[in-house]
Amino acid sequence: GAGVSQSPSNKVTEKGKDVELRCDPISGHTALYWYRQRLGQGLEFLIYFQGNSAPDKSGLPSDRFSAERTGESVSTLTIQRTQQEDSAVYLCASSTGTLRRNEQFFGPGTRLTVL
Amino acid sequence: GNSVTQMEGPVTLSEEAFLTINCTYTATGYPSLFWYVQYPGEGLQLLLKATKADDKGSNKGFEATYRKETTSFHLEKGSVQVSDSAVYFCALGILSGGYNKLIFGAGTRLAVHP
Numbered sequence: 012g013a014g015v016s017q018s019p020s021n022k023v024t025e026k027g028k029d030v031e032l033r034c035d036p037i038s039g040h041t042a043l044y045w046y047r048q049r050l051g052q053g054l055e056f057l058i059y060f061q062g063n064s065a066p067d068k069s070g071l072p073s074d075r076f077s078a079e080r081t082g083e084s085v086s087t088l089t090i091q092r093t094q095q096e097d098s099a100v101y102l103c104a105s106s107t108g109t110l111r112r113n114e115q116f117f118g119p120g121t122r123l124t125v126l
Numbered sequence: 127g128n129s130v131t132q133m134e135g136p137v138t139l140s141e142e143a144f145l146t147i148n149c150t151y152t153a154t155g156y157p158s159l160f161w162y163v164q165y166p167g168e169g170l171q172l173l174l175k176a177t178k179a180d181d182k183g184s185n186k187g188f189e190a191t192y193r194k195e196t197t198s199f200h201l202e203k204g205s206v207q208v209s210d211s212a213v214y215f216c217a218l219g220i221l222s223g224g225y226n227k228l229i230f231g232a233g234t235r236l237a238v239h240p
Contacts, residue, residue: 015169042225053130053215053230054170061225102170106226115228117162117170 013037015118017103023124024093032088032121036105043086044115045078046102054102060086093125128153132216132231139206139238147201147234149190149216158219158226159183159192159199164233165212173201173214206238 016035024030036043045057056070060080071077075093080086090097100122104115133148151157161173161183174183179194188203199216216231 044228046230051232053232054217054228056227056229059225059227067222067225067227104170114172114175115226119167119169 015103015105015116017101017118017121019121020119021122021124023126025126026095027092029089029091030093030123032090032101032123034086034088034103034105034118036084036086036103037116038084040105040107040116041083042106042115043080044104044106045086045088046104047072048100048102048120050099057088057101090123093123095125098123098125128157128218128220128229130216130218130229130231132214132234135213135233135235137234137236139236141208141238141240142205143238145201145203145206145210145236147214147216147236149199149201149231151197151199151216151218153197153218153220155220159190160217160219160228161188161190161199161201162215162217162230163212164215170215206236208238208240211236211238 018033043060046054048054059067062083063080075091078088100120102120104117106115129152158177160175162170163173164170174185176183176192182191190201213233213235215233218229219226
């Protein structure tokens, strides 16, 4: 596709339920990133993929959060037993590689609301 | 540690006014610096970047200069337009484990009225 896409665009769930958020990166981009943006705050890094591997998971806030990537393409971020503090916009970005000057291209985000 | 501090918004200006959004950073090593913009209802887009000290990034009339001595990367535009209304994020790029890890400021909302 032309850009990074994410689905769903909005997700409302009840506390304690599991949710899956999907990211489709730009075709051919080997690097993929997940971020979280809480209301009125900047982006918090969650996880980085190079290919299907995740060399940096340091931003995942707890073991309720996990992510995978398959086929060096689609990635899924899963949040188990959601809590109200998980409410945020979850952003995905992709880039061509790991060189320091490579631009990250962002998707429109998934707005997650946990009731 | 590595962090970015940018001025709190919202910043409200009249069309054609001069814009400055302050950004300062704390970093180990030699970071790259970025400004991203988020227009209403859209994803983040890279606005400009600078990869070493004294570099000036520019795009769409916006400029920012990488000042190592003051650890700053302030965003400026000489004459803003209503279409510049958006949230602006300053970010630091640090090489970490072989990749460019971005650390973002909290964002500054800009509202330009006619």
